[in-house]
Amino acid sequence: MAGHGIIRRYREFLPVESDTPIVSLNEGNTPQIETRNLVNALGGGFHLFIKFEGLNPTASFKDRGMTLAVTKALERGARIIVCASTGNTSASAAAYAARAGMTCVVLIPEGKIAYGKMAQALIHGAKTLEVRGNFDDSLELVRELGEREEIEIVNSINPFRIQGQKTAAFEVCDDLGEAPDMHFLPVGNAGNITSYWLGYNEYRNSGRTSSLPRMMGWQAEGAAPIVRGEIVKYPETVATAIRIGNPASWEKAVRAAEESSGTIDCVSDEEILDAQRMLARTEGIFVEPASAAGIAGIVKSHSLGVIPEGSRVVVTVTGHGLKDPGVAIENAKSKSTVVNPDLTSVLYAIGLG
Numbered sequence: 001m002a003g004h005g006i007i008r009r010y011r012e013f014l015p016v017e018s019d020t021p022i023v024s025l026n027e028g029n030t031p032q033i034e035t036r037n038l039v040n041a042l043g044g045g046f047h048l049f050i051k052f053e054g055l056n057p058t059a060s061f062k063d064r065g066m067t068l069a070v071t072k073a074l075e076r077g078a079r080i081i082v083c084a085s086t087g088n089t090s091a092s093a094a095a096y097a098a099r100a101g102m103t104c105v106v107l108i109p110e111g112k113i114a115y116g117k118m119a120q121a122l123i124h125g126a127k128t129l130e131v132r133g134n135f136d137d138s139l140e141l142v143r144e145l146g147e148r149e150e151i152e153i154v155n156s157i158n159p160f161r162i163q164g165q166k167t168a169a170f171e172v173c174d175d176l177g178e179a180p181d182m183h184f185l186p187v188g189n190a191g192n193i194t195s196y197w198l199g200y201n202e203y204r205n206s207g208r209t210s211s212l213p214r215m216m217g218w219q220a221e222g223a224a225p226i227v228r229g230e231i232v233k234y235p236e237t238v239a240t241a242i243r244i245g246n247p248a249s250w251e252k253a254v255r256a257a258e259e260s261s262g263t264i265d266c267v268s269d270e271e272i273l274d275a276q277r278m279l280a281r282t283e284g285i286f287v288e289p290a291s292a293a294g295i296a297g298i299v300k301s302h303s304l305g306v307i308p309e310g311s312r313v314v315v316t317v318t319g320h321g322l323k324d325p326g327v328a329i330e331n332a333k334s335k336s337t338v339v340n341p342d343l344t345s346v347l348y349a350i351g352l353g
């Protein structure tokens with residue numbers, strides 16, 4: 001059942017009944033790609049696997065939680081789903097609401113959403129509101145809306161989001177045949193690191209694996225409340241998907257890092273953009289800036305000697321690079337060349353003239 005969505009594949013681990021009306025776009029079952037070029041570029045010494053979550057139906061991992069959140073909302077008879085979003089949650093909510101025949105309302109910070117994500121919310125027909133404020137302001141409004149009976153909140157404060165997202169850890173273990181030694185990923189609202197830690201623990205407790213990875217979470221320097229130990233009132237980073245000043249799952253994320261002997265640290269926007277470009281150039285994998293934070297975390301950890309020789313490392317790249325073409329074109333640091341329509345001009349332009 002690997003191709004039929006995460007609820008059918010992992011239903012024994014999820015809160016669904018035999019007659020639950022499943023809303024799915026066949027999410028999950030994403031590729032886990034071993035990346036030797038990147039490791040060699042860093043000087044070698046460990047095995048790196050990229051869990052490419054940008055290949056979900058709406059091009060981010062958010063679909064794993066959304067399939068379950070929307071399924072449960074439909075099951076209880078809600079008609080409207082609502083979320084605050086830096087972009088990917090709204091893209092996913094809009095698509096799954098369309099699939100379920102429900103109304104979707106998304107609140108996004110004015111002017112701060114990547115172009116591709118805005119396109120997704122609009123094309124799927126979500127009522128899209130730009131709030132004159134940041135993500136945290138939007139989430140506060142959503143909490144108030146959620147008190148109405150007919151409305152279901154599908155932000156990661158919805159417990160089913162975490163339940164659905166934990167299936168990514170199951171897939172990592174199923175693919176590797178065991179849990180990895182370390183798991184790197186970006187941290188925004190901290191729902192995903194919480195989900196992976198839950199998933200790894202459930203798999204070990206069920207006897208499918210025998211160990212747990214160290215959880216290595218990465219915030220952006222300008223939006224690093226967990227690292228600094230205080231709310232960041234005006235978070236700023238090029239990685240808009242992790243531009244969060246007051247994470248919803250803050251304590252759970254800290255616990256995941258502590259219990260696993262891992263860490264939550266931060267990387268600069270420059271390190272994030274360098275990592276995005278490096279991954280695209282060395283491996284042919286194009287991710288959005290927030291996803292590159294985990295890659296930047298690997299670069300940093302490797303340079304500090306934190307990754308043990310021979311260890312098996314997994315990094316989740318959370319969203320596809322096409323979500324944010326504007327940043328990519330800037331960050332490519334190369335431009336197209338206009339040529340005359342003759343071979344001499346073309347040869348000259350590619351350095352063979």
Ligand SMILES: *Cc1c(COP(=O)(O)O)cnc(C)c1O
Nearest residue numbers: 088188189190191192241318319
């Ligand atoms: C949502 C998101 C994150 C952050 O995940 P959290 O669960 O909020 O920590 C990172 N990258 C991308 C692409 C996302 O969409």
